[in-house]
Amino acid sequence: MNEYEKLLLQNKSWVSDKLDLDKDYFNNLADIQKPEFLWIGCSDSRVPANEITNTEPGEIFVHRNIANLVVNTDLNMLSVLKYAVEVLKVKHIIVCGHYGCGGVKAAATNHHYGMLNKWLRNIKDVYRLHNDELSKITEEELKIDALVEFNIIEQVNNLAKTSIIQKAWKKNEFPILHGCVYGLKNGILKDLIKYDRSTAMDDLYKFDFEDGLED
Numbered sequence: 001m002n003e004y005e006k007l008l009l010q011n012k013s014w015v016s017d018k019l020d021l022d023k024d025y026f027n028n029l030a031d032i033q034k035p036e037f038l039w040i041g042c043s044d045s046r047v048p049a050n051e052i053t054n055t056e057p058g059e060i061f062v063h064r065n066i067a068n069l070v071v072n073t074d075l076n077m078l079s080v081l082k083y084a085v086e087v088l089k090v091k092h093i094i095v096c097g098h099y100g101c102g103g104v105k106a107a108a109t110n111h112h113y114g115m116l117n118k119w120l121r122n123i124k125d126v127y128r129l130h131n132d133e134l135s136k137i138t139e140e141e142l143k144i145d146a147l148v149e150f151n152i153i154e155q156v157n158n159l160a161k162t163s164i165i166q167k168a169w170k171k172n173e174f175p176i177l178h179g180c181v182y183g184l185k186n187g188i189l190k191d192l193i194k195y196d197r198s199t200a201m202d203d204l205y206k207f208d209f210e211d212g213l214e215d
């Protein structure tokens, strides 16, 4: 049996475990999707959204990419964000990064990663933005940990800069944006930043929407 066939078998045993606990488990799930959270996390296999938050299928709408970035030209992320905010009407958006992130580590080097350079460039910009604080940290691992945290905070800021979020805030108080960091070594999620419609934002990023509400 290969790895893939093993996965399919594991799926069968998961289904029977769920049905043992609740015979209507899948019937109920299939009815409606009404998650309260959008999760923007790292693709890293060690940071699965449902597992580390002890939640079930149906509770978190998930988008993951390398180093949990919110890039304003990323149609994939923007489509997920728009659907989550305007159709699912999630109450909270969580940007979750993690210590020891390979993407963040890679961005902090001068190594040439081919096509990946374009993606990692966004993290290099975060490094440059926080260079003063980062240059004071001499221990390499601590420096990367700090960059991981700055990166999460900047991605939360990036969410607030989108017209999707600003439009939602014109109408009501949701969604509330959160940034948190996951510790691979202890499993703990640490809260870093909360951003809502009352949080001060640089004027230059605010849209007045006088010319229309399209994205």
Ligand code: CO
Pocket (backbone or CB within 6 Å): 042, 043, 044, 066, 067, 068, 098, 100, 101, 102, 103, 104
């Ligand atoms: Co990562």
